[in-house]
Amino acid sequence: MSGNVQRNRIHFVMVTNVLFQKTLFAALLLTAPFVCAQNNPDPSIKPGDDFYCYANGRWLATAAIPAGQATYDNRAMINEQTALRVRDLIHNAASAHSAKGSITQQVGDYYASFMDRATIDAKGMAPLADEMVAIAAITNKTELSAYLGSTLNSEVDGLTANADHIFGIWVNQGFEDADHNLPHIWQGGLGLPDRDNYLDASPKMAELRTHYQVHIAAVLKLAGIADSETKAPRILALETQIAQAFAPDSDASDVSKQNNPWKRSDFATKAPGLDWDAYFKSAGLATQTDFIVWQPSAVIGVSKLAVTQDIATWQDYLRFHLVEHYASVLPAAVRDEHFAFYGKILSGAQQPPNPKDAREKDAIAATNAALGQAVGQLYTQQYFPPEAKAAAQAMAANLIAAFRGRIKNLTWMTPPTKQKALAKLAAFKIFIGYPDTWIDYSSLDVKRSDAVGNTRRAEAFNRSRNLAQLKRPLDPSLENIDWPINAQIPGAVIMFSPNAEFFSAGILQPPYFDSNGDAASNYGSAGAGMAHEISHSFDELGNIYDAQGRINDWWTAEDRSQYQAAAAKLVAQMNAYCPLVNLCVNGKQVQTESIADLAGLLVAHDAYILSLKGKPDQPIGGLSGEQRFFLAYAQRWRKIQDEPSLRKQIASDTHPPGEYRSDAVRNIDAWYKAFDASPGDKLYLDPKDRVSIW
Numbered sequence: 180m181s182g183n184v185q186r187n188r189i190h191f192v193m194v195t196n197v198l199f200q201k202t203l204f205a206a207l208l209l210t211a212p213f214v215c216a217q218n219n220p221d222p223s224i225k226p227g228d229d230f231y232c233y234a235n236g237r238w239l240a241t242a243a244i245p246a247g248q249a250t251y252d253n254r255a256m257i258n259e260q261t262a263l264r265v266r267d268l269i270h271n272a273a274s275a276h277s278a279k280g281s282i283t284q285q286v287g288d289y290y291a292s293f294m295d296r297a298t299i300d301a302k303g304m305a306p307l308a309d310e311m312v313a314i315a316a317i318t319n320k321t322e323l324s325a326y327l328g329s330t331l332n333s334e335v336d337g338l339t340a341n342a343d344h345i346f347g348i349w350v351n352q353g354f355e356d357a358d359h360n361l362p363h364i365w366q367g368g369l370g371l372p373d374r375d376n377y378l379d380a381s382p383k384m385a386e387l388r389t390h391y392q393v394h395i396a397a398v399l400k401l402a403g404i405a406d407s408e409t410k411a412p413r414i415l416a417l418e419t420q421i422a423q424a425f426a427p428d429s430d431a432s433d434v435s436k437q438n439n440p441w442k443r444s445d446f447a448t449k450a451p452g453l454d455w456d457a458y459f460k461s462a463g464l465a466t467q468t469d470f471i472v473w474q475p476s477a478v479i480g481v482s483k484l485a486v487t488q489d490i491a492t493w494q495d496y497l498r499f500h501l502v503e504h505y506a507s508v509l510p511a512a513v514r515d516e517h518f519a520f521y522g523k524i525l526s527g528a529q530q531p532p533n534p535k536d537a538r539e540k541d542a543i544a545a546t547n548a549a550l551g552q553a554v555g556q557l558y559t560q561q562y563f564p565p566e567a568k569a570a571a572q573a574m575a576a577n578l579i580a581a582f583r584g585r586i587k588n589l590t591w592m593t594p595p596t597k598q599k600a601l602a603k604l605a606a607f608k609i610f611i612g613y614p615d616t617w618i619d620y621s622s623l624d625v626k627r628s629d630a631v632g633n634t635r636r637a638e639a640f641n642r643s644r645n646l647a648q649l650k651r652p653l654d655p656s657l658e659n660i661d662w663p664i665n666a667q668i669p670g671a672v673i674m675f676s677p678n679a680e681f682f683s684a685g686i687l688q689p690p691y692f693d694s695n696g697d698a699a700s701n702y703g704s705a706g707a708g709m710a711h712e713i714s715h716s717f718d719e720l721g722n723i724y725d726a727q728g729r730i731n732d733w734w735t736a737e738d739r740s741q742y743q744a745a746a747a748k749l750v751a752q753m754n755a756y757c758p759l760v761n762l763c764v765n766g767k768q769v770q771t772e773s774i775a776d777l778a779g780l781l782v783a784h785d786a787y788i789l790s791l792k793g794k795p796d797q798p799i800g801g802l803s804g805e806q807r808f809f810l811a812y813a814q815r816w817r818k819i820q821d822e823p824s825l826r827k828q829i830a831s832d833t834h835p836p837g838e839y840r841s842d843a844v845r846n847i848d849a850w851y852k853a854f855d856a857s858p859g860d861k862l863y864l865d866p867k868d869r870v871s872i873w
């Protein structure tokens with residue numbers, strides 16, 4: 180609802196950029212030679228001159244950027260297709276009226292209750308009456324603390340956002356303790372996305388705050404609360420004080436700032452104010468002794484506010500946020516007010532052209548959030564059978580074997596560091612498709628006519644599951660690990676802590692990966708994407724986390740300087756790519772990702788060779804396995820984008836444009852052999868100028 184700032188990329192990276200692609204091979208095989216008709220009228224492009232164009236010309240000539248978008252690529256295509264599949268699965272579940280307690284019933288009824296606006300409108304604010312009574316009953320600091328404890332919700336993770344409530348909890352291993360799950364406590368409680376929205380003195384932000392105050396008053400009025408006009412500024416003032424206690428956004432990328440182990444007794448001494456006994460008791464954490472406090476300043480500041488702010492202001496703040504939290508399942512007037520502020524003013528969105536479609540999208544997102552692994556089961560039953568999982572797992576095993584060989588042969592890494600890298604790789608876990616054991620939702624009561632109740636029960640269910648993890652010893656095999664991504668969401672997650680990566684079923688589909696398709700193409704596309712991500716666990720991003728996912732910098736100063744020296748040639752290569760006359764790639768800015776692209780390509784190629792087990796690859800459509808591998812690699816990067824988007828990407832993205840990611844092939848000897856690239860070709864690099872790094 181409110182903030183969704185991506186934070187702490189170092190600790191936990193959600194890969195939202197293009198990872199994998201696999202060629203739409205059949206179509207291309209029939210239409211050789213590949214011609215980059217649109218970008219380059221020369222009908223006889225030599226692969227050695229423009230491999231990206233050679234591989235993608237036909238697609239580039241016909242693809243179009245959808246209206247209202249700035250870019251289009253394979254990833255967008257997969258997202259669209261997967262969204263339609265998930266929509267249909269949920270629709271079918273809703274019309275099936277399955278037996279109570281089955282996942283089909285739960286998914287279908289959760290969605291149906293969200294879509295049933297007539298019932299939602301008829302109930303008015305009644306579904307929140309009990310919570311309103313609880314807020315009204317607060318008379319002192321201890322009762323306030325107990326109420327705030329009851330709102331400690333598992334709505335944050337190591338990746339996104341500040342909590343919707345005053346604090347949020349994320350259960351994960353400790354930064355220095357790989358044997359126990361710990362509660363990680365996050366700052367939260369702001370209605371505007373960012374600390375700066377409250378503290379920035381610019382006229383633009385001041386105007387935003389004025390709009391927000393009007394919104395607060397409107398929500399209070401809709402909730403039947405008297406004197407909304409005088410209460411709104413007090414609520415805004417309280418939030419401003421909370422914002423002042425927030426850690427600055429710049430802290431988010433520095434994990435050492437978040438690694439603050441607190442004992443339970445530290446809260447009273449370090450952060451006086453709140454009655455912490457009452458708080459943790461009602462949060463279900465009465466016996467918890469160890470915590471990680473991500474933003475101590477927020478815990479200290481908010482705790483103080485429990486005594487400096489009067490109870491009445493806290494009550495109004497809590498009433499307002501209670502309504503905001505459930506706005507999407509409250510009557511039309513509340514939903515409209517919510518959209519008027521968050522949709523129109525904050526995000527600049529217009530009234531959705533088709534309100535039913537917009538509602539449907541929200542309902543699907545809410546169902547995915549509440550019952551993610553139930554939807555995931557429906558998705559994988561249909562689209563990612565066990566054979567697909569096994570095929571992708573076999574590919575992952577070859578990628579890891581290939582990466583092991585690469586680490587052993589590194590020249591820039593010192594021998595003791597290599598041993599640490601190999602130990603980290605030995606402990607590294609890669610999870611494919613979907614969890615072996617799904618979450619058992621059978622105790623979650625989902626009712627077709629109770630949208631607010633369903634939301635609240637799902638939140639309580641997820642919170643108690645998370646708290647239960649605190650009691651469970653951590654298994655080094657990570658077999659019981661909670662997946663941080665749902666199977667039906669196209670994407671991957673790198674979790675340095677623990678030492679694991681996850682690739683969803685949603686991302687492992689054509690054109691990236693086809694378990695029944697050509698292995699060479701799978702390796703060139705999905706394989707190179709997975710190897711790119713694996714390399715991050717060992718590169719300048721992952722080098723501060725050890726084999727057990729603990730903070731422990733395992734590179735030496737010598738490793739660091741030799742790595743940077745090895746990177747210099749690649750940086751120079753990237754600097755020379757200029758898509759427009761006055762616009763060139765910034766090699767330093769894209770260094771980390773370009774090294775990972777190259778690592779992905781090299782490791783995937785080694786792994787492809789491993790997969791052949793010494794047998795020659797069979798040509799398909801006149802193309803050798805080597806040719807199909809590199810074509811698939813180039814095709815995973817195809818992308819069309821308008822000029823502003825290209826300029827924006829080059830100015831700020833750590834990933835270079837797709838064409839130049841595809842051009843990584845010019846560093847690989849096997850590519851020269853596969854396509855007869857020779858001196859004089861535009862992409863030709865003298866062997867001494869070819870870079871590998873990994």
Ligand SMILES: [Zn+2]
Nearest residue numbers: 711715772775
């Ligand atoms: Zn990357």
